[in-house]
Structure formats: C-alpha cells, structure tokens
Amino acid sequence: MSFRTSLTGLNASFAKLDVTNNNISNANTTGFKKSHATFSDIYSSSMSQSPSSIVGQGAFSTGTTQQFTQGSLRSSNNMLDLSIQGQGFFSLKPEPNSTERIYTRAGAFSVTNERYVVDANGNFLQSFAVNTDGSINQAQMETMKLPDLTADPAATSRITAGLNLPSSASILNVPFNKEDPSTYNESTTFDIYDSAGNAHITSIYFIKSSSATENDPTHRWMTKTFIGNNELSPALMQAKDTEGNELWVDNIGRVKTEPQVQAIKDSTMGSYASFSITAATTPAAGDSLAVTIKGLDNGNNHIVLYTTDKPETAVESTAGMVLALNNDPQFSQEYQAISGAENNILIKRVNGSSILQADQAGFDTAAVISGDTVAVTIQGLSPDGNEKTITFTASATKTALETATLVRDKLNADTDFTQTYNAYLAKGSVIIEAKGNTSADPTKIAVTEVNLASSETGNPNTRSVNVFKHAELEISVSPSLGALISDGKLGFTDAVPFYIDENGNETSNISDTLFTFSPYNLEQGEIIFDATDGKFSYPNEAMQFSTINFNNGSEPVNLEIDLSENTTQYTTPFIMRSFSQNGFTSGMLNSLNITDTGTIHANYSNGQKVVAGQLALTSFLNNNGLQQIGNASYTETADTGALQIGAAGANGFGKISNSSLESSNVDLTTEMINLIVTQRNIQANSKALETNSQFQKIIMDELT
Incomplete structure (x- = not known):
C-alpha cells in the first residue's frame, strides 16, 4: 500500500513540475497567463474501520488554474501593438464572417492587403461599427477594417471663421476696388477646394459703412468676397427671431413667424387675375x-x-x-x-x-x-x-x-x-x-x-x-x-417695391395677389455689430452665395460663410481667431492614432482624420472557465458565464495602450523556487518508494 502511495506522490510532483516548466518556458510569451497546479489527497475507508485507524492513500492532481493578473507592458514601434491595462480580452474571429469567437490578451496585430486587422495567427480583430456621421455604434460589432489608403477630395461648401474688426476703423464712402487698399479696411485670404481637389484663392474684404447713431445703435460693415478675380454674389438672408423662427410681415404690417397667404377672391366683373367671356355680347358705344x-x-x-x-x-x-x-x-x-x-x-x-x-x-x-x-x-x-x-x-x-x-x-x-x-x-x-x-x-x-x-x-x-x-x-x-x-x-401690370428696415431686414417686392412678403437683410453681404458690447449681431447664420462654377470640369459649388460664432468689433487690431472649412484636396494615409478608449483614427496627408472604428473588449464572470486553445488564446465554454461586451475604459473594462504589448505574468524567481520545491518533493517520494522497495526485499529474504 505504501508503495502505491509513494507512486501517487511522484505523479503529483511530476504534474507540478510540468506546470512549472510550462510557466518558465512561456515567460516571454506575449499575453501568456501563468498556471498553478492543484492537488487533492486520496482517502478511503470501510465500514469496519474506525476513523482513527484510517490512513491516507496518497495524492493526485485535480488540474490547473490560470492566474489572470496583469502582465508588465513593454514598448514597441508598431502602432498596432496593443495592450489592455485592466480587465478584458480582445475579440477575434477566424474568418471575417465567422460566428466563432476567439479571445486573447496578446495584442500584436498587423494589416492584411485587404486592410483587415489580424493577429499573428490570422484571426480577425473585432470592433464597433462607425455611423455615416463618424460616431460609434456600440450596438453593432463588425470585423475591423482600415479605411482606404487614399482620401478622395471634397469641395468646400461651408466656411466658419471668427475674427475681430477694429472699432476704430474709418468709414469709407469710396468705390470699392480690391486692387486699392484705400477702398477697404481689412481683408483675409485662404484657399477653398473644388470637387476635383483643386485649390482656389479666396479673399474677403471688409469695408466699414457706418457707425452707431442715436437712431441706429449698431456698427455696420460691408463684405466683398472674391474667388480669384470673380466676385461672389451674396444671397438674400431670411430674417429670424432669437429662437430661430423665420419672420414674415403680413398684409397689415404685423410680424409673423409663418407666411400668411391671402389670395384675391374671384369676381365676374374682373379682378387682378385675367378673365374672358365667351358669350356673344353687343358692346355699347362709349368713351x-x-x-x-x-x-x-x-x-x-x-x-x-x-x-x-x-x-x-x-x-x-x-x-x-x-x-x-x-x-x-x-x-x-x-x-x-x-x-x-x-x-x-x-x-x-x-x-x-x-x-x-x-x-x-x-x-x-x-x-x-x-x-x-x-x-x-x-x-x-x-x-x-x-x-x-x-x-x-x-x-x-x-x-x-x-x-x-x-x-x-x-x-x-x-x-x-x-x-x-x-x-x-x-x-x-x-x-x-x-x-x-x-x-x-x-x-x-x-x-x-x-x-x-x-x-x-x-x-x-x-x-x-x-x-x-x-x-x-x-x-x-x-x-x-x-x-x-x-x-x-x-x-x-407694373409693381410697387416695398422695403422694411426692422432688425436690418430687407423685403422682396410685395405680391399683387398674395398679401404677404418676407423680410431680408437690408444690404446683401452686410454684417452688423452691437454698439454696446461690440459683439456680432447679424446675420445670425451663415451667409449664402450664388452657385459657383469653376469652369474646370468640377461640379458647381454652393458656398456659405458663417462669421456669427466668434466675430467681434473691439478696439484691438484685426485678427483671425479661428478658421475651418469642410473642403480638402486628395490625400494619402499617413498614420493611425489609437486612443485609450480603443478608437482608431486614420490620419491623411491632406489633414483629414477619419474614424475607422472602436475596438470591442469582452469579459466573463468566470475567466477560469475559458478553454485554452494555444497562442495565448481562449474560447468560451459553459463555465465562463455570461459574455460582456463593451468599450475600453467603461463599465469595468481596462484602457488600451498602443505601441506596447503585455508580457507574460510569469515571475521567474517564483517559478525557480517552485521548481526547487517540486524537485525535493520528487526526491522525497522517490526515497519513500525506495524505502518501500528495500523493506519488501528484506521481507522476501527473511521468508526465503
């Protein structure tokens, strides 16, 4: 019996040795999690034995458990080398459209010729989808695929600028000439782009037209916008109140937020509309x-x-x-x-x-x-x-x-x-x-x-x-x-033009048959500042311009310029505080940027940034229920519990670090100590087995 007991001890010690050796051999494996061998004693008894007389019969290995503690991070030069600082696993699929999922913390990724992001074993990284407006849709997962290597050009349709016009500027009452700086106060120049990506020099000239008076407490400037030598024609601006409702004037002069349509009634004697009589008539003589x-x-x-x-x-x-x-x-x-x-x-x-x-x-x-x-x-x-x-x-x-x-x-x-x-x-x-x-x-x-x-x-x-x-x-x-x-x-058939000046709004011609007209900006291209604080007061939306035809094969452009957000008239000199536009030329993919939340941005040579996706992380109630499949990867089993999916840095998930990899969490010092302890256990069990063998030999010799 003691011979068998010694054998179980040897088997258990060798199992421990196997686990220790495996940990030591994977000390440099990216994302590897060390294991720990567990044991149990063997105990048996019979009905006729008393508890105090029962002796154990050895030990056996009950399995191994992994230690999912954080491994140390080491830097790399690859932006797609990713590590998780905290809880969570990267989610992968063996094929882009596969239903099978693989989980790992080994974040050494690369890009295929089809722009898919894969790990060293060719498994496809999973991410959250991107909506058309660039926002992340965390309700939908998809296979991570980087955007095109080239970015198509886009025509400029909107410009947003914030600037300061000096309040001390002189009022100019001379004909404007963009070649003569004495006919305008300030100017600024920038590029806009057509649909083919060609740049066009665009200039805005600012001419101060009036200062505040007792009856008009505003400062007024005229703007002239040129693309090259061609002046753009500003469109009329619909007047709106402070809440953005359009203002209209009805037939008795009341300001309304909706147009009022009041048509001329029909009449058999004639009306503003034409009419004809088909019945035979005999006109009387007259003057x-x-x-x-x-x-x-x-x-x-x-x-x-x-x-x-x-x-x-x-x-x-x-x-x-x-x-x-x-x-x-x-x-x-x-x-x-x-x-x-x-x-x-x-x-x-x-x-x-x-x-x-x-x-x-x-x-x-x-x-x-x-x-x-x-x-x-x-x-x-x-x-x-x-x-x-x-x-x-x-x-x-x-x-x-x-x-x-x-x-x-x-x-x-x-x-x-x-x-x-x-x-x-x-x-x-x-x-x-x-x-x-x-x-x-x-x-x-x-x-x-x-x-x-x-x-x-x-x-x-x-x-x-x-x-x-x-x-x-x-x-x-x-x-x-x-x-x-x-x-x-x-x-x-002639007409009477009407104009109205309330809030700086201009009207179109009043209709002869519809007693409603809408107010517009008094002067096309005019901007107005409040005299009390120098803040921009009108127009409170982007200025529209007539359609631009570049005559170079590109598509026509409808341009709008918004100066309402951060434009002022202070005593300080002219300065351009901010400028942005939505047009750009073509570009090449320069680099990737991955945030700690796992959002991937593609950066192009034309200055554009495109959201490529957000990495999806997963976690389980019981990580030890995961099935190891090699390559520091796992699959889900019934013992793992419910799968949880989320973004890095939220809901208990760790953050993502780019250009770094998570090393194995194996501590070699600890493993060497375990190795020495296991060696002694083997030696002790071997000695016990040897002693049992010697006792058996003595007994056999005595019997013979």
Whole structure:
C-alpha cells in the first residue's frame, strides 16, 4: 500500500513540475497567463474501520488554474501593438464572417492587403461599427477594417471663421476696388477646394459703412468676397427671431413667424387675375378710360384724398354680362341725408394701387338712407401695422332715396336698363403715418385694377387719388364707357417695391395677389455689430452665395460663410481667431492614432482624420472557465458565464495602450523556487518508494 502511495506522490510532483516548466518556458510569451497546479489527497475507508485507524492513500492532481493578473507592458514601434491595462480580452474571429469567437490578451496585430486587422495567427480583430456621421455604434460589432489608403477630395461648401474688426476703423464712402487698399479696411485670404481637389484663392474684404447713431445703435460693415478675380454674389438672408423662427410681415404690417397667404377672391366683373367671356355680347358705344399720373413721391407720410362731385347714370348692359353689385368692402360708412355730418372710418388694410375700387352699378350713392353702406377698398400702400382713420364730411343735396339692389342679374342684349345716380358731396382725407424706418421707392407705382362704374355717355364722373409728401401724385379715372368686357382684358401690370428696415431686414417686392412678403437683410453681404458690447449681431447664420462654377470640369459649388460664432468689433487690431472649412484636396494615409478608449483614427496627408472604428473588449464572470486553445488564446465554454461586451475604459473594462504589448505574468524567481520545491518533493517520494522497495526485499529474504 505504501508503495502505491509513494507512486501517487511522484505523479503529483511530476504534474507540478510540468506546470512549472510550462510557466518558465512561456515567460516571454506575449499575453501568456501563468498556471498553478492543484492537488487533492486520496482517502478511503470501510465500514469496519474506525476513523482513527484510517490512513491516507496518497495524492493526485485535480488540474490547473490560470492566474489572470496583469502582465508588465513593454514598448514597441508598431502602432498596432496593443495592450489592455485592466480587465478584458480582445475579440477575434477566424474568418471575417465567422460566428466563432476567439479571445486573447496578446495584442500584436498587423494589416492584411485587404486592410483587415489580424493577429499573428490570422484571426480577425473585432470592433464597433462607425455611423455615416463618424460616431460609434456600440450596438453593432463588425470585423475591423482600415479605411482606404487614399482620401478622395471634397469641395468646400461651408466656411466658419471668427475674427475681430477694429472699432476704430474709418468709414469709407469710396468705390470699392480690391486692387486699392484705400477702398477697404481689412481683408483675409485662404484657399477653398473644388470637387476635383483643386485649390482656389479666396479673399474677403471688409469695408466699414457706418457707425452707431442715436437712431441706429449698431456698427455696420460691408463684405466683398472674391474667388480669384470673380466676385461672389451674396444671397438674400431670411430674417429670424432669437429662437430661430423665420419672420414674415403680413398684409397689415404685423410680424409673423409663418407666411400668411391671402389670395384675391374671384369676381365676374374682373379682378387682378385675367378673365374672358365667351358669350356673344353687343358692346355699347362709349368713351375711353384715362389714367393720368402727374407725379410721385411715395415718401414717408402719405395723404389720400377722396372726392366725388358728379352725378352718375347707369348705362346699357349687354347679354352675357354679370354685374357684381355687392362688393365685399374692406370698410363701410353710412352716408345720411344730414348736411355737415362727420364720421370716422377705420381702415384695416391700406393699398393705394386700387384706392377707389368699388362697383357702383346697382345702387344709389346719393344721400343714402341710414343703414345702407357704400363700399370703398384701399389697397397697396406699405402698411405700418397700425389702424388708420379717415374722416369724411358728407352733405346731401336732396331728399334721400331708396337704394336699388341687383345681385348677379343677367340682362338681355336688347334690354334697356337705366339706374340714376344722384349727386352728393363727400370729402375726406387719410393720413398714413410713417412707422420706424419705413420707406418706399418714389419712382414706381402700380394700378392693378380699375373698376368701371357706368355713367351716361358724354357726362363722365371723375375719381382722383392724391398721394403726396413733397410732390403730388394724382390719378384721375374717368369712368365713361371705354373698353367694355367684350373688348378683352383691362389692367396694369407694373409693381410697387416695398422695403422694411426692422432688425436690418430687407423685403422682396410685395405680391399683387398674395398679401404677404418676407423680410431680408437690408444690404446683401452686410454684417452688423452691437454698439454696446461690440459683439456680432447679424446675420445670425451663415451667409449664402450664388452657385459657383469653376469652369474646370468640377461640379458647381454652393458656398456659405458663417462669421456669427466668434466675430467681434473691439478696439484691438484685426485678427483671425479661428478658421475651418469642410473642403480638402486628395490625400494619402499617413498614420493611425489609437486612443485609450480603443478608437482608431486614420490620419491623411491632406489633414483629414477619419474614424475607422472602436475596438470591442469582452469579459466573463468566470475567466477560469475559458478553454485554452494555444497562442495565448481562449474560447468560451459553459463555465465562463455570461459574455460582456463593451468599450475600453467603461463599465469595468481596462484602457488600451498602443505601441506596447503585455508580457507574460510569469515571475521567474517564483517559478525557480517552485521548481526547487517540486524537485525535493520528487526526491522525497522517490526515497519513500525506495524505502518501500528495500523493506519488501528484506521481507522476501527473511521468508526465503
């Protein structure tokens, strides 16, 4: 029995020796983790034996356990030599699309000719995917593949710059000439790129146009942008409030954050839109319509005079005509048969292009019985957003008459219809007060619609509209029978430009059919600074430019320049604080940069940096459950517990160090001591075995 016990001791000692020798032999193996042999005693008994009489029967090896302690790091010259400082394993696959996974801490990696990152055994390194915007998607793992060795060029579409313009700069009122430095205050030059990667010299010139005043507490500069010798044309800028909402001005001057669309209503008597009558008509003989413009100063304060002083008589109507007798008035006034009565009228919309629009066929405009109204529509003047007041003085010349009402009556061609308009006097004026910096172009006026009120041939009525400030604009309309509906279309197609200066915004031309216009920057290419603190105040977004065609085969470019982030006007000299653009020429891959979180950046010769991916680390609840497969690598088993995947430096994972490798955690001194101890154990067990053998020989000799 003792002979067998000695043999188990020898076997256990040799197992220990094997483990120690393996540790010593892998002392220089990258990522190797030392092992430790474990043993157990052999014990047996029977029912007839007492516990005190039982003797052990030796020992046996129960296996080995690995020590996953941190190994020391040694430097290298290879950026793809990686080590983990802390918990975790690199994740690999034997093939790019394989479902099998391999885990290791040996981080000696290289790149294949297909740009895959592999270890010394050809296993493919795994990483987190990269989104199109360059961000990391940690919900998706993929085989690590470096980007192309060359980077394609990209055209410049956006420039962001921060600079300081000196507040002491002089105001220049001379014609700009980029070749003459005396015509601008400051300038800066840089390169932009077309889609083929060609560089183009671009210059921005800054001209101070005005300083702060009591009425305008801002400093204003004009910018001129050139690519070579070609000046870029700035686009109009949509005005926005401090929250980024677009600002619009409606038809009565109110500022809104959404455009208001108000189209002209249809009318059978004519409207701003064209129309035609296909039914046969017999036009009556009559005179022509005359419109006379004597002068124009569409200045700040406007006065509108309204006068009627002639009797009117209805005329023959022809077949196929529909008389629109009930207009939809914008404001109404009751004229009573009381001499000298004064009444106030509230104007909701002012539009001088059709100041006296009213279809007067079908009702009396004599001394009207109280309760009936006459419709007057005023349209076209630049609104200031306030309500207006018109005062009319009406004096009756005779007893009030009942009014006639005809709505869309169709008359036969041979039917005579005569309606008498009795004379009355009505005079008044409208004073339109200028609001803020409201202005109007004094060189144009538009009459978009003239309604022909019927009258007796040879006895015309007169409508006069005077809009004046320093000079007088008078429009006289003689509503005698000129061009009738059967003669075709009647209208004026000119337009009235309108501008608004609130917050430095410019408007486009007001529409004749949609009573809405949007404010834009007052001057294209203008930048504005607050006089109180010198900070940039407008435009609060990038300036847009018209499409650039380089005429060299490259694609057209839409360029925008944003100066809003870090541009000031201080007393310090001109300086460019920051500059960036999104264009670049082609480039070659120069180097890789790997952060301690495992993010890999590819650096190109054109200055571009591309995120190639982020290394994925793994860990297990029980590392000793891993199955060794050689090459300092492991596979997962049922004993490892749940797999955990994450990024370096987060959730308990260690950080990654590039250009370094983790050495074996074998301590040679300790292993040499273990070797000596194991040697003594072997010698002792051998001596016990020898002693047992000698005792057996003595016993055999005695027996013989």
